[in-house]
Amino acid sequence: MAPREDGVTELLRFPDDFLWGSGISAHQCEGGNRHNDWWAFEEQGKVAGGERSGDACDHYTRYAEDFRLAARLGHAVVKISVEWSRIEREPGVFDEGELVHYEDVVRTMCDLGLRPIVALHHFTNPLWLEEHGWWEGARTPELFARFVRVVAERLGPWVDTWITINEPMLVVSAGYKWGFWPPERRGWLSARRAARNLVRAHNLAYDAVHDVAGICRVGPAVNVTALRPPGRPTIADRVLASPLDWLANYYFMDRVRERADFIGVQYYSRATVQQLLAGDPLAVPKSARRLPRSDLGWEIYPKGIYYTVRSMWRRFGLPIIVTENGIADAEDCKRADFIKDHLAWLHRAIGEGADVRGYLHWALLDNFEWREGFAPRFGLVAVDYETQERVVRDSARLFARICRDNAVPVPAKDVV
Numbered sequence: 431m432a433p434r435e436d437g438v439t440e441l442l443r444f445p446d447d448f449l450w451g452s453g454i455s456a457h458q459c460e461g462g463n464r465h466n467d468w469w470a471f472e473e474q475g476k477v478a479g480g481e482r483s484g485d486a487c488d489h490y491t492r493y494a495e496d497f498r499l500a501a502r503l504g505h506a507v508v509k510i511s512v513e514w515s516r517i518e519r520e521p522g523v524f525d526e527g528e529l530v531h532y533e534d535v536v537r538t539m540c541d542l543g544l545r546p547i548v549a550l551h552h553f554t555n556p557l558w559l560e561e562h563g564w565w566e567g568a569r570t571p572e573l574f575a576r577f578v579r580v581v582a583e584r585l586g587p588w589v590d591t592w593i594t595i596n597e598p599m600l601v602v603s604a605g606y607k608w609g610f611w612p613p614e615r616r617g618w619l620s621a622r623r624a625a626r627n628l629v630r631a632h633n634l635a636y637d638a639v640h641d642v643a644g645i646c647r648v649g650p651a652v653n654v655t656a657l658r659p660p661g662r663p664t665i666a667d668r669v670l671a672s673p674l675d676w677l678a679n680y681y682f683m684d685r686v687r688e689r690a691d692f693i694g695v696q697y698y699s700r701a702t703v704q705q706l707l708a709g710d711p712l713a714v715p716k717s718a719r720r721l722p723r724s725d726l727g728w729e730i731y732p733k734g735i736y737y738t739v740r741s742m743w744r745r746f747g748l749p750i751i752v753t754e755n756g757i758a759d760a761e762d763c764k765r766a767d768f769i770k771d772h773l774a775w776l777h778r779a780i781g782e783g784a785d786v787r788g789y790l791h792w793a794l795l796d797n798f799e800w801r802e803g804f805a806p807r808f809g810l811v812a813v814d815y816e817t818q819e820r821v822v823r824d825s826a827r828l829f830a831r832i833c834r835d836n837a838v839p840v841p842a843k844d845v846v
């Protein structure tokens with residue numbers, strides 16, 4: 431839609447107390463996470479260009495500097511994760527030094543006026559979990575819950591919002607159905623076992639946190655994908671659309687809804703049934719290359735945040751925090767519009783009654799993008815991996831204004 435010729439801008443106001451912020455995760459930013467399955471995967475040369483996470487953003491030592499930056503950029507909340515393999519390097523042995531480290535991390539955030547949202551699992555697993563069959567193992571949920579209890583007890587005084595598991599269905603599809611992430615299992619049976627164990631792990635973790643951490647809210651962070659209708663739908667497209675939509679978007683929540691105080695919704699793009707079936711769904715196929723895309727080839731489809739948030743709200747009736755939404759955009763030429771357009775559609779979902787409590791942009795910093803290595807640049811703040819210098823991008827300044835105003839500027843005609 432074209433802006434009004436007189437350039438008049440409207441402000442879409444968000445609810446009072448709306449939480450604005452950003453996210454990062456341990457393995458992607460800290461550096462030196464040697465004791466997990468991703469480190470081993472990287473060592474085997476399985477990441478694009480043979481890259482390794484290495485020192486990443488050296489966030490493990492620079493966290494105070496990074497959180498000062500977030501606070502200066504107007505963020506009120508940052509989603510982080512704790513690294514299981516650091517804290518429990520050997521089964522049942524909890525490293526006091528690492529627990530003190532993460533206490534420092536969340537205390538520093540609170541001192542800066544930032545609220546930590548802590549994810550207890552963000553894709554990585556300690557190497558010793560192999561003996562137990564990774565997420566296919568029947569004991570894994572209990573082992574995870576034992577770790578969760580220790581962390582929640584220690585960080586509880588500073589943390590009021592916990593995410594049990596980040597994007598469990600991506601763990602299942604990438605690690606156990608398609609096998610392009612560790613532990614590289616391929617098959618529906620592996621996927622089914624892993625999915626069931628992740629459900630159980632969430633439920634046990636939910637109880638563990640509530641047992642020990644005092645008053646707080648606990649939920650999963652689920653990846654949601656809007657469905658794109660194909661140009662010419664085949665019978666398979668028609669028959670499979672609804673079961674695949676359910677599997678990708680609702681399966682996990684359907685099974686944990688009794689133990690969720692909120693839903694973390696993570697939205698990036700949309701995909702066709704064929705793409706979902708192909709396993710690596712977000713890069714648009716050749717036939718659709720004229721669509722607006724990110725550096726990773728993912729379609730930029732802002733309306734999808736409206737569809738997915740609205741459907742999660744209607745189906746589960748639980749408060750929602752958008753815990754991730756972002757774009758790989760090294761030149762920073764698309765990110766500002768990406769943010770405004772997604773927020774305009776999120777605003778519409780809220781206007782129609784969805785109880786959305788916050789929006790966290792992914793990511794605060796450029797970081798290690800898993801199998802794609804360091805090339806994709808998701809950060810509001812650019813990182814020079816040679817010098818570890820942080821450079822605030824223009825889009826971060828726009829987002830800072832949004833956070834401070836609690837409102838999104840859109841050309842008057844764009845109001846959706």
Ligand code: BGC
Pocket residue numbers: 455458596597600653696754792799808
């Ligand atoms: C993950 C992040 C990742 C981002 C962009 C989400 O699936 O939680 O770790 O960097 O998407 O791909």
